[in-house]
Amino acid sequence: MAEPRYEEVAVGTRLPRLTHVLRRGDLVIYAGASGDFNPIHWSERAAAQAGLPTVIAHGMLTLGVALRAVTEWAGREAVLECGARFAAAVPVPDTDEGVEIVADGIVAEKLGEGRVRVDLTVRCAGEKVLARPRAMVRLS
């Protein structure tokens, strides 16, 4: 897919939706890849001790997955800034089905010099799990 050009996008331009299923094993893989071995992300017992209903996904795993909506649209090198607040935990039950992350992006602002702000909406089981998930990207 051709990358979007600054002149061709408008406030309100929608990015293709991204969906991704997370299972328990994915949390273990992310723990190893990121070096975040906090046991609330793999131990039912540790999660319960921290007052959580079950094991939860790393916030950075959810954000990393969600930002693929931006990099698949604009390219990796386009991303100048990105981030989010982790508003709600993403519980990941120990099931074959796992949970589905759904990320929708929209161009929220054109900032000049080819830069646009993309606002994401990231849901799990219908609930928004990230607050102000955003990226600033530079388009050609």
Added chain:
Amino acid sequence: MALNRDFVGRTYEASATYEVCRVKIKEFADAIGDDNPIYHDKEAAVAAGHPDVVAPPTFPIVFSLSGASEALSDPDLGLNYAMVVHGEQRFEYQRPVYPGDELLCTSTITEIRDAGRNEFLTLRSDVTSTTGELVCRTYNTIVERGGAA
């Protein structure tokens, strides 16, 4: 337990640089389910205009807390790690991260505050190359649940 506010403003430098390698970038991209060839295949990355495979935008989370880990485990800070969750994260890039980069992370505790029953601690980390060039800056807020109760 409330966190020790005396830690606000303290700066910590990682004891060693972090050397980025292709294998780690591939491992990280796999972990976020990203099969974009620019993360996995040097030839594809070069064809896309990069000098080598490139790291995904959230990759600096791998090393950006390396300077502050000692501070966060300092008993004087009073952080109960068992109750910690990630509150917020931002990245500001000067340029992408590539294999061979030797990155030094310098972290400053910029804020400690409470909200409701929770304690919030924010770190800003400057990630620089061996020549002193700023590569990216990260902002990380961790939450100690029940810490302010």
